[in-house]
Amino acid sequence: MEIEAPFKEIIEEIKEFGGEAVKYCYQCGKCDTVCPWNKVTNFSVRRLIREAAFGFPEIDREEVWRCTTCGRCVEVCPREVRQVEDMVAMRRIAVGYGVSPSFLRMVRSATAGLAAEGNPFVEDRAKRADWAKESDVQTFTEEMEILYFPGCFPSYDARLQNVARATANVLNKAGVEFGILGSEESCCGESIRKVGNEDLFKTLAKDNIKTFIENGVKKILVSSPHCYHTFKNEYPEFMVHFDVVHITQYLLELLNEGRLQIGKEYTKKVAYHDPCYLGRHNNVYDEPREVLKKIPGLELRELYESRENSLCCGMGGGRIWIDTDMEERFSNIRIEDAVELGVEVLVTACPYCIDALEDSRLGLNYEDTIQVLDITEVLQEVI
Ligand code: SF4
Ligand code: SF4
Helix, strand or coil, X not given: CCCCCCHHHHHHHHHHHHHHHHHHCCCCXXXXXXXXXXHHCCXXXXXXXXXXXXXXXXXXXXXXXXXXXXXXXXXXXXXXXCHHHHHHHHHHHHHHCCCXXXXXXHHHHHHHHHHHHCCCCCCCHHHCCHHHCCCCCEECCCCCCEEEECCHHHHHCHHHHHHHHHHHHHHHXXXXXXXXXHHHCCCCCHHHHHCCCHHHHHHHHHHHHHHHHHCCCCEEEECCHHHHHHHHHHHHHHCCCCEEEEHHHHHHHHHHCCCCCCCCCCCCEEEECCCCCCCCCCCCCHHHHHHHHCCCCCEEECCCCCHHHCCCCCCCCCHHHCCCCHHHCHHHHHHHHXXXXXXXXXXXXXXXXXXXXXXXXXXXXXXXXCEEEEHHHHHHHHC
């Protein structure tokens, strides 16, 4: 299907949807030199920006859905073109025109699940707290210190449920009074917004905000940097401000206050992978490293591209719902880098990163060479 639209109309729409900055681009190409796609294939965000500035007639191309919103190009752009917002603006236009090519098959299914059950897996909303059945986890009440919001993957995905359970174990060990909202929790809406479905994002955000207010929530602890970014930086668009803390920040707080004690050694070589939405988008680089450095015996090594230059896992920007050919996965490069660095454990703090890195680890036959763990899974072994 080819979508043709009047150039002027598209230019106006790009502006309306937040992509006005495309006009500042002077085509230096710095964005393309850092974009991770160019490690695995040819992709030019510079060219897309240029086309957008001139009216962008074809919005059904796969390229429009490539950007993982990793933010690396944003850091080097001398003209503040705000490429992430531009890419999302194009997708919003495509959604507005009803564009839905075959490569968006999983996005369609995630959309249906989010609209019906508040999760992208089309799983029963009532099962959202099943991960906690055998753990010591209460329903949140206003008197509690903090709400733990695990998010969709740690609630439903078998691998990531271990992260939710590890988090609960660590919090219990530290004596934190916390609770969850279970079936009252909905997806934060981050990934569906990034693929251009603004209406569904607003519905999910309003549902969560209403639930938080009705339950007297003030402080929210999250496992996912995507939930963190959305609650902290995007929900204020609805005139609400919650105190949001990512688990890496909270763990450091608990350790520094002496509420959490490390009692065992962890004699392994470890590297930390910075998730884009924790690092580049929110400047949380030091806290996870500080936590890991407090563990006796643990040898922390730095990956080739880390901190501000961290390599994206490939799953942001809604790419979690779009198939990526095995040979084009950034997470493969990340796993190869970690193996070459000689580490036994690649630690991270994002459900999307864990999903991608685990897939690559198994796909590349490194099952016996390296582990991929969430930071809470390491902590639970040493407390
Ligand atoms: S880095 Fe910025 S100014 Fe340079 S080509 Fe990319 S978007 Fe345009
Ligand atoms: S945000 Fe990341 S994936 Fe998207 S165009 Fe920029 S560098 Fe490439």
